[in-house]
Structures are given as structure tokens and as C-alpha cells.
Amino acid sequence: MLPLRSRMGPRDLGEPHRASSPLELLFDLTFVAAVSQVAGRLAHATEEAHVGGAIAPFLMVFFAIWWAWMNFTWFASAYDTDDVLYRVMTFVQMAGVLVLAAGVPAAFDGDFTTVTIGYLVMRVGLVSLWVRAAVAHPAGRATALRYAAGLSVVQVFWVSRLALPDGGPMWLFFVLAALDLSVPLIAERPGMTTWHPHHIAERYGLFTIILLGESVLAATNAVQDAVAHGVSGELVTIALAGLAILFALWWLYFSEPAGEGLERRRDRSFIWGYGHYLIFAALAAIGAGLETAVVSAGDHIEASTRTVVASVAVPIAVVLVMLWALHAPLRRTTIRPELIGATAVLILLTILAAPTLGVAATLIVMAVLLSLLLAATLTREAPGAGGAGSA
Known part of the structure; x- marks a missing residue:
């Protein structure tokens, strides 16, 4: 058993391997x-x-x-x-x-x-x-x-x-x-606290995983209820497309090594920290949207197809834009703004096409668009840079 540390003092900013307790x-x-x-x-x-x-x-x-x-x-x-x-x-x-x-x-x-x-x-x-x-x-x-x-x-x-x-x-x-x-x-005007940049980046990454995990849980529960009415191709497609969307968002988020950026630009910490409210809220909303999409495949719901698709598309666009906006001031981001903007706009345009394509096909389009953005991001990463463990 590790001994209890009883001294309430500031942590060392240069402490190596600072990890969540x-x-x-x-x-x-x-x-x-x-x-x-x-x-x-x-x-x-x-x-x-x-x-x-x-x-x-x-x-x-x-x-x-x-x-x-x-x-x-x-x-x-x-x-x-x-x-x-x-x-x-x-x-x-x-x-x-x-x-x-x-x-x-x-x-x-x-x-x-x-x-x-x-x-x-x-x-x-x-x-x-x-x-x-x-x-x-x-x-x-x-x-x-x-x-x-x-x-x-x-x-x-x-x-x-x-x-x-x-x-x-x-x-x-x-x-x-x-x-x-x-x-x-x-x-913080008299002096900033000695928060550790890599520790903070890790903590935010862990909360991001919690929110993504909630999306998986919400979709799983919805699938479980829908299965009671019979498994359909539409249900399977929505579930797989939703999982692909979450996986792509996870990959994009952790492709940005925020710890290094916060270490260089501590003056941007408030903007980066506060701005994550929109990312976190949008990730939670994506979970709600995917749950709604799954339910729409198994039950009759009051919401229109366009509303169901919008409940997923809008928060995805928010995540993409905010992800670039928060990391760009910290370092040379791997996500190009023109690609972020184009992907966000195309995802939002799927709302208009939703009544024709249907929920399942529209989610597949979103997953493909995110995959293309991810592929473009990976081609820009320098060897050894970024990665899931760097955020």
C-alpha cells in the first residue's frame, strides 16, 4: 500500500510522468x-x-x-x-x-x-x-x-x-x-496556480472518453430495447454507423497533443479549458442523438427524420469546429481549418437530405465524411507526433 502524502503544497510544474491518481x-x-x-x-x-x-x-x-x-x-x-x-x-x-x-x-x-x-x-x-x-x-x-x-x-x-x-x-x-x-x-490575478499542463490534458482526455462511453451505453440500451421488436438491417446499420462516428471523433480528439500546447501557451489555458464546455456538451448530445436514431429504427416516434438526424449532425459539427478552434492557438494543429469547415458544413447539409436518404443512410454519410477528415489528418501528422497517448 502506498503511503499517504499529507503535505498540501503546490505540485512541480516540471514533474515527469504526472498522471491521474x-x-x-x-x-x-x-x-x-x-x-x-x-x-x-x-x-x-x-x-x-x-x-x-x-x-x-x-x-x-x-x-x-x-x-x-x-x-x-x-x-x-x-x-x-x-x-x-x-x-x-x-x-x-x-x-x-x-x-x-x-x-x-x-x-x-x-x-x-x-x-x-x-x-x-x-x-x-x-x-x-x-x-x-x-x-x-x-x-x-x-x-x-x-x-x-x-x-x-x-x-x-x-x-x-x-x-x-x-x-x-x-x-x-x-x-x-x-x-x-x-x-x-x-x-488567479495575484499569481497562477501551478497546474500541470500534461496532467490537465490527460484529465480532459479522460472526461472525453467518459462522454464517448456514455454515447456507447445510450446506444446499447436503445439497441437492447429495439431488439425486443426484432432485429432489422436498419437497426444494425445505425448501430455500426454510430460506433464509427464515435471512433472517428475519438481519433480526431486525441490526434491533438494538448499537453505540449498548454506547456508552451499557459496564457491560453482559460480559453482552452472553458471552450471545452461546448465540446463536452456536444459529445453528450451526440449520445442522446444516437440513442434517438436507434429508437427511430425500432419504434414509431414523434420526431421527424430531419430532427433525428439533426440531433446527431449539429453536435458533431460543434465538436469539429471547437476542436480546431481550441487547439490552433496552442500549436500547429494537424486539422486543416478548410477541411474542418467543409466537413462540418457537409455534415449539417445531411439534415436537408435526411427525409430522402433516411436515418441509417444519413449516419453512414456522416461516418464516411469523418473518416475522410481523419484520413486527411493522418497524412499531415509528422512521424512520431500526436497519437492517442499525447492528448
Whole structure:
């Protein structure tokens, strides 16, 4: 058994082979339930032709999930320790995630009470860690205290929002979200925390895999239900095309060695880190779209063929564009912007062709387009560069 590290101090920026700890991996697993809930609700809304009313709740709830994960991830990269108190405070945050996940169905109906309570529980654990960092690390005390104070103040606002009728107007949510996002920007002014670029890149890669895994799980569950009505060629085609789409997106994401870019351009870390909200949300939405596509092959659903295809095509286009936009400022990206743009546009145009081609054939077209983009990307990679292990 490895000894517990009890010193709460900054990590070495040049620490070699900085990898995610077993505790961080366990922490990530608690988000599986939350992501599954939010993707499932979006899928059901799409199947019932109510996707328009579900987009805002999806983005709002996913923000809470993403931001909770973000806060712990960046703290752990800078101040990771491994003693009993640290593990207990991490456990508190994990419990908050599960409470948040339990509140997802109600949040889609406009009741954010349970989600906010889960958010509050997570904040208690995180603020405690920042206070501890302020005590143990005098050189970073100003930054740590700004984090603790900022997170606490904004959390008071989140809880106070519950006292308003129906949680207050929707614009208030976005104001409070903006305040939450501003906390790191303000807190890091006295000095940036010593987060490790390769560790951060690995953590983001692992969360990407979780989101892709949720897509596989959602599609698998849908296939299981559809099989009860009989296996069809359309169902098999949709399942295989969906898997090809996910595999291509995985390959494209991990072809960009983000760790090297973040090491060179630490000043771009906020843009890169915050911009991943759109990538992560889009990946979760792809899972919901693929589930809807599978269901459309086995059951009659209210959504039109065009809506089903759009639920997959739009988030794929978002992933492609954001993947290039976030990595291009860090390094010479292997993905050419003109190819990204052309692929994204062609994938979006499949929405118009969906009523004629059908869901299965349209997904095959998307998979082929992504494969062609991937092939073009591989031809640009220098020998020994990129690869799945570099992100």
C-alpha cells in the first residue's frame, strides 16, 4: 500500500510522468450517472419532438456538471495531496455529484432545487480544500483565499435563487453562471496556480472518453430495447454507423497533443479549458442523438427524420469546429481549418437530405465524411507526433 502524502503544497510544474491518481479516476466515475441522466432526458425530449424546449435545460444542467468537474480537476492538478482529509473532502464532492444527478429529471421540468443542493455540497468540499491550501501554502495564499471567497459568494447567490418564484427568470441563471466563470479569472490575478499542463490534458482526455462511453451505453440500451421488436438491417446499420462516428471523433480528439500546447501557451489555458464546455456538451448530445436514431429504427416516434438526424449532425459539427478552434492557438494543429469547415458544413447539409436518404443512410454519410477528415489528418501528422497517448 502506498503511503499517504499529507503535505498540501503546490505540485512541480516540471514533474515527469504526472498522471491521474486513482482518486481522480474514482471522482470521474461519479459523473457517469449525471451525464447519463442529462443525455437520457435530452434523448426522450427529442423522441417526443420536444427538443426545442429541452435544449436550454440540457445546457444549464450540463453547465453544473461540467463546472463541478472543472473546479476539482484544476485544483487537484495544482495542489494534489493524498491524506485522509483530502480524500474525505473529495468524497464530499462526489456525494454532491450524485445528489446533482438525482435532480436532473426535475431540472428539465424547471425545478433546480435538488441540483442546487448537490452543487452546494460540492462547494463545501471544494472551498474547504482551498482554505486548506491557503493555510499550507503561504506563497499562494492570496490566490487560494480569492478562490474560497469567490466560490462561497457565488454559491450564496445560487442558493438564494431558489427563493424566487420558479427559480427566477432564465437570464438570472446565465448571470450567475458568468459570475462562477469569473472566479478563476479574478482569483488567479495575484499569481497562477501551478497546474500541470500534461496532467490537465490527460484529465480532459479522460472526461472525453467518459462522454464517448456514455454515447456507447445510450446506444446499447436503445439497441437492447429495439431488439425486443426484432432485429432489422436498419437497426444494425445505425448501430455500426454510430460506433464509427464515435471512433472517428475519438481519433480526431486525441490526434491533438494538448499537453505540449498548454506547456508552451499557459496564457491560453482559460480559453482552452472553458471552450471545452461546448465540446463536452456536444459529445453528450451526440449520445442522446444516437440513442434517438436507434429508437427511430425500432419504434414509431414523434420526431421527424430531419430532427433525428439533426440531433446527431449539429453536435458533431460543434465538436469539429471547437476542436480546431481550441487547439490552433496552442500549436500547429494537424486539422486543416478548410477541411474542418467543409466537413462540418457537409455534415449539417445531411439534415436537408435526411427525409430522402433516411436515418441509417444519413449516419453512414456522416461516418464516411469523418473518416475522410481523419484520413486527411493522418497524412499531415509528422512521424512520431500526436497519437492517442499525447492528448
